[in-house]
Amino acid sequence: MQTMPDPVTELDLVAYVDDQLDPWRRVAVEAHLAADPSSAARVMADLRARDELRLAFADPLPHEAPETRAAARKLARGLGLDRLLVRLAPMAAVLVLGGLIGAGAAGLGPLRVSHVVASEPPPAFIQTALEAHEAGRLRLSMLSQPAATRLDAAEIRAKTGILLPGLPADWQVQDVQIFPSPQGPSVEMALETPGLGRLSLFAVRPGSFRVALPDATQAGGRDVAWFQIGEVAHVLVAEAAPPDALREAADGLSRTLY
Template identity: 40%
Template sequence: MRPESIEPIELEAYVDDQLDLARRMAVEERLAHDPELAASVMADLRARSALRLLARAEGPVPSGLGSAADRLDRRLAGKPRSRLFRPLAGLMTSAAAVVLLMIAVNDGPAQAEPPPYVADALMAYRTGMLRAGMESLPQSRVFDAGEVMRATRIRMPVLPEGWTVRDVQIFPSDEGPALQIMVDTAEEDAISIFAIHAGSDAPATPVVIDKGAESVAYWRNGDISYALTGAAAPEALDIAARDLADNRLR
């Protein structure tokens, strides 16, 4: 039985993992009977994987990924397979160069997306701000670093001068109990320090992302992952996060 016809746009969607299971099986059946087409699709999949690895690389670009980006740049410079994707060709052609530029300028990690725990940190901050406005929910201003360490294996950095504890809470997460400390900075800004004893792909140096009304800086120190969240501008939060990350743990 001959495999059913596959449209070029479906090949693009297959590479981008945008097809439902039935159409993926139809594409794979076609590729099984067309070695030349299969080789072309596999090359596109490999190029896509190379870009992902390059975007997640920390420090110097790993051996081979730079040349893979060059090959991808030359490959994407050709004519797209379907007219639908033709307007995107210029963006795709420069993708590898953009990723390399990000790594060179930042001299550090360039990550495609933050670790999953960052979403928990953002929710913990919003919950902390909600608690602050509720008289029926008293806040706990006492932070016993030794007790927290024994119970959760989480160590917190020493707070910068002028920072005061407003509230301390333990939150559940998929990786285990997480610690959140709401603090007031020396400038009286309310921010949240979130920490969890779990491995992650967070970098050792804080990275800041803009989440609209809030900014989140995240980093890792050994087996403990941290996030600093607040309403400050990303630039201001980056300074605060680097200050906190440089302090000793207790």
């Protein structure tokens, strides 16, 4: 008696992109993709994004000075070239260092970047994150609105296309909700942390592909830190955490995504 193979699900496709399938299941998924061009195109796009992220966050060159890499990041962020920087960071660091040496040799003094050039307005989705944060605080204060503390990251990704970062083991999830935004469905999470107090983590697909390193700013009277990996942006909103600590937390979350 011949048994029918298990149908290929969205979770299988996600696991295929993440290299989490055994060889037999990979063959089943590839057979499914061969018969479904639209799914194959979507999976190929995810594979490309995965490989770009792996290249973007590869280890720096052995002889690259950390302060030189930091200077290259700051200059590229000011010019709005975050995605190009993370792919070409070693080359950018060499060019910046060469420019500094050349300027000094020519007697032109140190390289200066004006505040106008180096600054960049916060992305529009930060305002949505602040609104989601306030809505989440209101929900937690209402007895008639029960909190959803169970986090199913795989189901959220399958239904919304939003990949959530891995949370530290000592961060407690107080509420998880799907929140409407101008860019479509988003995820709003209320978190209690031992070192940073109460935080909210907002995730949304802003409609563009970008790799933006974690950055901190103030918006709406609150400290926020944000980053974007591929097609998903993430925003941490703090109740009372210092900006540097919030940026460090965002950096830790971003590293779980590549």
